[in-house]
Amino acid sequence: MAEQTEIYDIKFLKGFIRRRKKVFITVFSVVMVAAILFSIFAPKTYVSTATFLIEGQISEEVVKGMPVGYIDERLQTITQQVLSRDKLLEIIQQYNLYGARDDQAALEVAVKKMREDVIVRTIRAEDLDKRPSPTRFNTVAFTLSYQGKDPKTVQQVTSRLASLYIEKNELAKEQYVAQTTAVLKQKADQLKEQAEILGRKLSDFKRQHAGELPDSISFNLEQIYRLNTQLEEVNSKISFLESRGKNASGTLGPVVASGSQGSGPAATDPWTHLAQLRLHLQNLKARYSEKHPDVVKTRNEIRQLEDSLGITGDQSGSSSSPGDTELKRYLKQREEIQRKIAEFTRRNQIAPLLQTEYNKLTADYDSVMKQYNDTRMKLADANVIKKMDESQMGERFYIIDQPVVPQKPDKPKPMKILFAGLFASMFCGLFASVLMENLDHSIKSAEHLQKLTKLPVLTVIPLIPNDEEDARTAGNAIAGVLTEFKIRVASLLSRWKNA
């Protein structure tokens, strides 16, 4: 392998420029010319643009609970719709784009190409009312462009697409509202049903456990208190009657207060008391009729005592006295009161146990009712929007810049191409030069030769171009003229000096 003994200095650089000047200029020119030709003859692309403003965006607070949706999403959806195969085919065939005939395959290709040629760009603006929603920028406007070969066609297509956008947007809004309304209505109905069921359950429960529920507790306590008062009254009446009855029969011992709660002294033998009562009854019956209150009362008392002593049947029914009847009545009353007290007490005892279930039923019902109310509200809002849309007050797409017939092509951009071409040419030229230089293994300087051969370079003979002699003659002539001029000036100067 040839060793690299070349010396790199200014001389070498000058030599390099001189040697590779032709290559560089050739390659440079070729690339430059190619760039120029390209910028002139490259297929021109024209672009027509329609600018849309999104008017009257409703803020979230105006229509609570129903955001109109990110405009970006909606825009994307509409774009998908507009760029659907069917729609595009329609346009392609109407304006005869991409030279596609009825050939299926060509049409497919054309649809694909058209999708690439339609450009939608959103123009964003910061949230104008400074609500704290960091992830969301309001897209306030967007542009719709179409690029193609013929200016007029491009403008027409863009116009068509623009109107499609508006159309689709209106449609989308209607659909959205309608859909939402339908959904909401359905939901409301469901909820209503549920609420009714739960309501019934609740009322059944309430009915079933009337008085046993926690909200009856205070009432029950009141009743117990009232009944206790009554009981006391009744008890005192009873004791009075019993003492009177005892007095009436004389020998009867002190009255036995049976069954009364904590009232009266300790009783004598109940059997004795029974006997006394029977005797008393006989006396009464002799004097009065069966229906006489005393008789009835006494009879009642006897019965009571018999009951408590376990004797059934009316052994001496006929011997009741009127005093007995009243007593019996009061006794019965006492029984009643006691029973009632027991009942109320029982109810209060059960209440805590029922509380949980009651709470659950109530909660369920409440929640369903709440949902139902919310839904009703949303439904109302949807109707508001519908009304607004109908009266053109809702959010809509509005074209602020109609698509025009482009005067100048968008591509190719001559300045850009020429600039790029310039750089490319220089680079290619340089690259070619360096490449040629590296491929050239000739000896370029005497030093190099010396190093390579390790022999002395005895002399260096310059390249004599064929017309060097003429150049030499010319050079001599010029030199001669200059010398003559120098002599003339010198003599003039000396003459002035001396003068």
Place this chain on the structure above:
Amino acid sequence: MSRLKKALEKAREARGDLWDEKTRPADDSLAVQPGVSSPAVEFKPFKPKYSQTQVVQCDQELLRKNKVIAVCTQDSADRMKILRTQILNQMCVEGRNTLLVTSCNPGEGKTLTAINLAISYSHQLNTTVLLVDADIKKPSIHTYFGLDNGPGLADCLIQKAAVSDVLVNPGMDRIVILRGGTPQTNSAELLSSHSMGVLLREMKNRYRNRFIILDSAPVLTSADPLVLAGIVDAILIVVEAEKTQREDVQKVLEMLRDRPIIGTVFNKMVE
């Protein structure tokens, strides 16, 4: 130009002003009148009268056109002088007086260099030069001088002519040309033959102060220079600037490995 002058100074110093003395009249007693040979004076411009050798006056204009530069530009003539001096220095041992001029490839300027060198030599006042066109396959020296390709070396080698009959003087002092002669295809064989050796010996010894320059074919296209390399005293390789490849030079050096290469000439350099 100043570099050249410096080189000239250096060369002059190297010579030890020998030639200057030789060319400058030391005093009147040694003054030489041109054309008159005086046996009392040892150093005098040697101006042989050619009795046997034919003299052909060469057109100066033609020579200039052919870039026989030793005749035309001063600058180039100086360079030739440098070359000449350096070679002389290298070959100053007695008896070494044959120089082969060759190159790697054709067209690199060896013929012209040989011619110019020969002419430069002839400007020295006490030596004569014999310029031999040893490229007997494609002889070309005669064209530079505007001569026809009359009988030459080849014819001598094939025993068709005698050397003394074929020498030519081109109308300049102290230089004689031996043309290539009839082109021969078996040049290598002829040049390596016994006759060549004899011929060369005869040429060397004919005149005491004669210097012989042989112009041969390129090393990479012919075997001739390899053959001649064995019978000359020194070899000069001419290299063309920005044309001769590194690899070629190395190849040539390899081929002439044990031969007496005295140096290189860097030719056609663009300044």
